[in-house]
Amino acid sequence: MRPCLIVLEPTGVYSTRPSQYFKERGIRVLQVSPNVLSREKELRGKKTDFYDAIKLENMVDKAKEYEYNPLRELVTLYLFLKDIEVKYKNRLERALFLVSDNDKISKERLEKLARGDFTQEELYNLEYTPIVLEEIRVLAKTLLETQEKLREVRKMVEEQVPDDHVLLTIPGIGKLAAGIIIGVVGDIRRFPKPESFVAYCGLDPVVERSGKAVISRGISKRGNRYLRSLFYFLAGRNYYRNPTLLKFYESHKDRLKGKKLYTALARKLGLCGVFGIIISLMSPSDWKTLPLIAT
Structure with missing residues (x-):
């Protein structure tokens, strides 16, 4: 049997691959919003794969055709990297607070910390200082790499938006x-x-x-x-x-x-x-x- 139309419920990443698979093979794919499905009462209060399929079949008129949106993937990546940047920055500020009175992060200071250059830092001479300094170096290096990748992805996102939008x-x-x-x-x-x-x-x-x-x-x-x-x-x-x-x-x-x-x-x-x-x-x-x- 070769179907000409498939109706499914979008379940995030799990529905993207099958939707794209069928679309590339010339099969029309419709998606019914989970919000629309939730407003429909279950048949006799039952919820099984069989009854869910019946509901989807009866809601073709409320479904929308699947279209892949590359901008959505770029934005998801950008927001993911932004979350990582915030986490690394907060962790770096915590580590700096343990060994110094200055926990402010500038680009110039970040580059020096990433190279392991602490010559201009006024540090506490404490038992845990050597370990924390290694943590600072690793965090600073990773934060710089994340920020560089963020700039690249940001440029890609901006290129997807027309000038006259x-x-x-x-x-x-x-x-x-x-x-x-x-x-x-x-x-x-x-x-x-x-x-x-x-x-x-x-x-x-x-x-x-x-x-x-x-x-x-x-x-x-x-x-x-x-x-x-x-x-x-x-x-x-x-x-x-x-x-x-x-x-x-x-x-x-x-x-x-x-x-x-x-x-x-x-x-x-x-x-x-x-x-x-x-x-x-x-x-x-x-x-x-x-x-x-x-x-």
Whole structure:
């Protein structure tokens, strides 16, 4: 039997290989979102491979065609390397604190530490100092290599973003930020409304109501932590360049303070900025022309 159509549930890395395998052999592959599947009730409360297959077969109209997105892989690699960089940097600062009063890391100092050059360092003469110095040398060398690889991958991500991409029209968003958003979000049509996109980022507010009492618990943080961190960073650093964010900042700075204000700005950026500007500038015929919606 040679199938002409395959419907499956995307399960991360485990679904990529079979999807690519069938696509390369001329077989159409459709994927049903796990969120859509979870909203469908199980047949008589049963969950087996047989009944899951029946559900997939009955949901072809809600499935989307599989498309490989190389930018997603590049962004995943970039974020992975970024996590490694942070871990090595934190560990290096800890090691420096054990043997010196100076735990600051500059590029020039990092290069000297990677070569094992401690001649200009004021070190404590302690029992564990020789061991820690070897750890510092290894960490500094690895951190330099990681940063170099990060620069290479960053350039590759930025090259995937067209100069006229709609996200670049938002003040404060450059090619790297746009590439991360494109790579992480994928098909923006899977979000029925802006609030769904904000919830995906974990920036949706948690509100508890009991009678007339209304208690705000902050944001849910149940979403993509990379997008949440990115929007928080962009909003905090560039709100004065964005007229919408600046107006929001001036209106709420007396009521909200510190992180609460910047979190609200991050939510505003995701709600009215990234999602809003894409929807407002697009017509139905434009959906497939933007890299942002390539699955």
